[in-house]
Amino acid sequence: MSARADSAPHFPAEPDYLRIEGISKRFDDALAVDNVTLGVRRREIFALLGSSGCGKSTLLRMIAGLERPTAGRIVLDGEDLAEVPAFRRPTNMMFQSYALFPHMSVAGNVAFGLRQERPRLTREQIDARVAEMLELVQLQRYAARKPHELSGGQQQRVALARSLAKEPKLLLLDEPLAALDKKIRQHTQLELVSLIRRVGVTCILVTHDQEEAMTMASRIGVMSEGVLLQVGTPDEIYEHPSCRFTAEFIGETNLFHGRLEDGRLNGSDFPAPLAIAAEAMPAPGTEVWLSVRPERVVLGRQPPAAVNGNVSINAAQGEVDEIAYLGSHSVYHLRLGGGGRRMIASVPSAHWGEASAPARGERVWAWWLAPDGVVLTR
Amino acid sequence: MSSGPAAPVPAPPRRPFFLLRGRFWVASLPWAWLLLFFLLPFVLIVNVSLSTPDLAVPPYVSPFSQPQAEGRPVFPPAFNPDLGSYRRLGDEVADLARPGAELQYLRAFGNSLLLAALTTLCCLLVGYPFAWHIARSAEGTRNTLLMLVMLPFWTSFLLRVYAWMGLLDSSESGLINQALLALGLIDAPLQLLYNSGAVLIGMVYSYLPFMVLPLYANLVKLDMRLLEAARDLGARPWTAFVSITLPLSWRGIVAGSMMVFIPAVGEFVIPDLLGGGGVLMIGRRIWDDFGPNQDWPMAAAVAVVMVLLLIVPIMVFHRHGGRGDGAGEAGP
Numbered sequence: 229m230s231a232r233a234d235s236a237p238h239f240p241a242e243p244d245y246l247r248i249e250g251i252s253k254r255f256d257d258a259l260a261v262d263n264v265t266l267g268v269r270r271r272e273i274f275a276l277l278g279s280s281g282c283g284k285s286t287l288l289r290m291i292a293g294l295e296r297p298t299a300g301r302i303v304l305d306g307e308d309l310a311e312v313p314a315f316r317r318p319t320n321m322m323f324q325s326y327a328l329f330p331h332m333s334v335a336g337n338v339a340f341g342l343r344q345e346r347p348r349l350t351r352e353q354i355d356a357r358v359a360e361m362l363e364l365v366q367l368q369r370y371a372a373r374k375p376h377e378l379s380g381g382q383q384q385r386v387a388l389a390r391s392l393a394k395e396p397k398l399l400l401l402d403e404p405l406a407a408l409d410k411k412i413r414q415h416t417q418l419e420l421v422s423l424i425r426r427v428g429v430t431c432i433l434v435t436h437d438q439e440e441a442m443t444m445a446s447r448i449g450v451m452s453e454g455v456l457l458q459v460g461t462p463d464e465i466y467e468h469p470s471c472r473f474t475a476e477f478i479g480e481t482n483l484f485h486g487r488l489e490d491g492r493l494n495g496s497d498f499p500a501p502l503a504i505a506a507e508a509m510p511a512p513g514t515e516v517w518l519s520v521r522p523e524r525v526v527l528g529r530q531p532p533a534a535v536n537g538n539v540s541i542n543a544a545q546g547e548v549d550e551i552a553y554l555g556s557h558s559v560y561h562l563r564l565g566g567g568g569r570r571m572i573a574s575v576p577s578a579h580w581g582e583a584s585a586p587a588r589g590e591r592v593w594a595w596w597l598a599p600d601g602v603v604l605t606r
Numbered sequence: 607m608s609s610g611p612a613a614p615v616p617a618p619p620r621r622p623f624f625l626l627r628g629r630f631w632v633a634s635l636p637w638a639w640l641l642l643f644f645l646l647p648f649v650l651i652v653n654v655s656l657s658t659p660d661l662a663v664p665p666y667v668s669p670f671s672q673p674q675a676e677g678r679p680v681f682p683p684a685f686n687p688d689l690g691s692y693r694r695l696g697d698e699v700a701d702l703a704r705p706g707a708e709l710q711y712l713r714a715f716g717n718s719l720l721l722a723a724l725t726t727l728c729c730l731l732v733g734y735p736f737a738w739h740i741a742r743s744a745e746g747t748r749n750t751l752l753m754l755v756m757l758p759f760w761t762s763f764l765l766r767v768y769a770w771m772g773l774l775d776s777s778e779s780g781l782i783n784q785a786l787l788a789l790g791l792i793d794a795p796l797q798l799l800y801n802s803g804a805v806l807i808g809m810v811y812s813y814l815p816f817m818v819l820p821l822y823a824n825l826v827k828l829d830m831r832l833l834e835a836a837r838d839l840g841a842r843p844w845t846a847f848v849s850i851t852l853p854l855s856w857r858g859i860v861a862g863s864m865m866v867f868i869p870a871v872g873e874f875v876i877p878d879l880l881g882g883g884g885v886l887m888i889g890r891r892i893w894d895d896f897g898p899n900q901d902w903p904m905a906a907a908v909a910v911v912m913v914l915l916l917i918v919p920i921m922v923f924h925r926h927g928g929r930g931d932g933a934g935e936a937g938p
Contacts, residue, residue: 292838293837293838294834294837294838314834314837314838315837315838315839315840315841315842316840317838319838320838320839321835321838323831323834323835325829325831327829327831327832327834327835328835329832329835329836329850330832330854331853331854340836340839340841340849341839341840344839344840344841344842344845345840390839391838391839394839394840
């Protein structure tokens with residue numbers, strides 16, 4: 229495949245640190261989590277990504293022991309957690325709303341978990357660990373404050389310190405940044421990642437924000453309606469979505485729907501049969517979708533010249549309908565042929581060189597190389 | 607508008623008080639209520655407590671009354687308080703150490719405070735799980751349960767106490783005794799009525815809603831995620847309750863306890879009816895002094911002392927409960 233950049237950190241083959249085997253959760257009549265199987269490696273930051281109500285939070289709460297699975301097993305570091313109550317699990321969670329104890333100081337919050345340790349820790353051990361944690365999140369000066377006297381970002385750091393204080397085997401983050409302003413969120417994402425890496429804890433993070441998942445996680449699991457649809461590194465998920473949901477949920481895409489005939493996609497609303505390339509070509513006659521990312525589409529005033537080798541090109545003429553200028557690139561909305569089929573293309577600003585960029589209403593050519601489209605069967 | 611130095615805003619003309627804003631009137635309502643229905647009667651009672659008992663109607667001579675010898679009232683009126691009633695209470699306090707002293711007022715005070723304290727404690731122990739359960743129920747169920755708590759108020763209070771007398775009746779016709787006899791659990795009817803147990807049952811029954819409602823109002827606001835966080839951090843259920851739930855519901859506990867304790871101190875109908883009048887309550891003492899004994903100043907003095915006795919702990923409670931989010935930080 230053309231764009232397979234193996235940029236994600238490489239993990240040596242070792243048994244999964246956390247294994248989730250066929251886990252399901254039924255609430256009354258609704259199946260919140262549907263037979264999910266998943267492995268997470270040691271020291272990995274794994275993101276569960278999906279829209280609200282997709283079951284990702286329920287999955288996280290089952291790992292924490294706050295919900296009982298209807299079926300399935302959770303094995304952490306070789307230990308089956310099924311019969312381990314939440315208060316004895318070697319996992320700690322950072323709650324979406326932080327759930328800081330309002331009647332305790334920052335230090336009291338961080339010390340809470342340490343006070344529950346059995347055999348008991350001495351006061352000196354607890355104090356030392358609290359100081360260490362507060363230094364880690366740079367809140368030493370706020371030890372005596374109550375949570376409501378802190379800003380949202382500071383509260384988030386207290387919650388993080390509290391969930392790291394007991395050195396959990398697994399850190400669970402439930403929408404860790406959702407309560408923060410957009411501005412400090414982006415900054416905090418990277419800060420959080422570097423902190424987790426420094427501590428060296430294995431981490432599962434739940435988010436509905438694809439950007440957050442892609443920035444923070446080494447691998448992502450995409451969930452929808454209780455089902456784990458795809459697991460992969462951020463670029464795998466973006467470049468090689470396994471289904472329509474992933475393709476549309478992560479970033480934007482152009483989808484063409486048709487039937488496979490003679491190695492081509494027929495019957496779509498693209499003006500011509502579509503040339504496709506796939507490692508494992510589905511059987512002829514199969515109903516398939518073709519996903520083409522906007523940045524794979526090339527625009528030009530002239531039709532595309534022939535390309536070296538035997539790579540096919542899909543090309544069509546269209547009218548520029550809308551242009552969103554975003555600085556480094558522009559997003560063009562085209563109306564293909566004379567019909568109503570719309571297509572989006574993301575074009576780098578430098579693409580047009582000396583010539584001026586096309587204006588609204590202008591007719592241009594749009595094309596992409598067959599291998600740049602991803603064939604989806606579901 | 608110019609950005610120069612702001613011109614002094616002319617003060618709006620003062621309005622006559624009856625044209626003041628609505629906010630003023632709304633804010634003044636509770637104060638008016640307090641003044642009319644608490645402070646004014648209290649001042650009158652204080653006045654009576656400083657009077658001299660007399661065979662007249664009303665049966666006392668006000669400390670402000672003047673000998674009418676000259677035929678016209680003097681202004682300002684002289685103030686001649688009679689501290690006799692307070693002196694009698696003081697004498698009892700001085701007699702405390704003397705064995706065999708009668709101490710009828712102090713004993714009544716003690717009985718009432720003890721009963722009120724026991725009632726409060728029992729109401730708290732019964733009411734807390736009660737309120738917790740309601741607060742954690744589904745929203746639709748909650749209202750039904752709350753209504754069930756308040757349902758007894760639809761019947762007269764006295765009627766409900768009489769109903770308890772029927773239930774607890776110590777003869778064979780008592781409902782509970784009947785049931786126990788019929789089941790063969792006992793051979794002879796139990797002495798259920800006219801003892802301290804019956805009084806406590808009646809008191810707890812009558813005052814329970816006053817504990818449940820404030821506790822419910824507090825517990826329903828408790829963020830359950832805090833308990834999940836405590837569990838996640840390794841707290842066993844009991845530890846989570848003691849270190850999170852209890853401190854965070856402290857205000858509800860204080861409010862409910864005050865709602866039960868204060869009226870319970872003055873209660874004398876329930877002890878009279880269910881306890882058979884064997885134990886003297888301070889409320890009964892006041893009733894007797896106002897009624898059969900015709901000693902209004904004494905009754906008023908006892909009432910004043912009772913109010914003062916209650917106000918001090920309330921103020922201490924209030925100080926404590928009104929701080930931050932409840933109690934101080936839970937200890938290690």
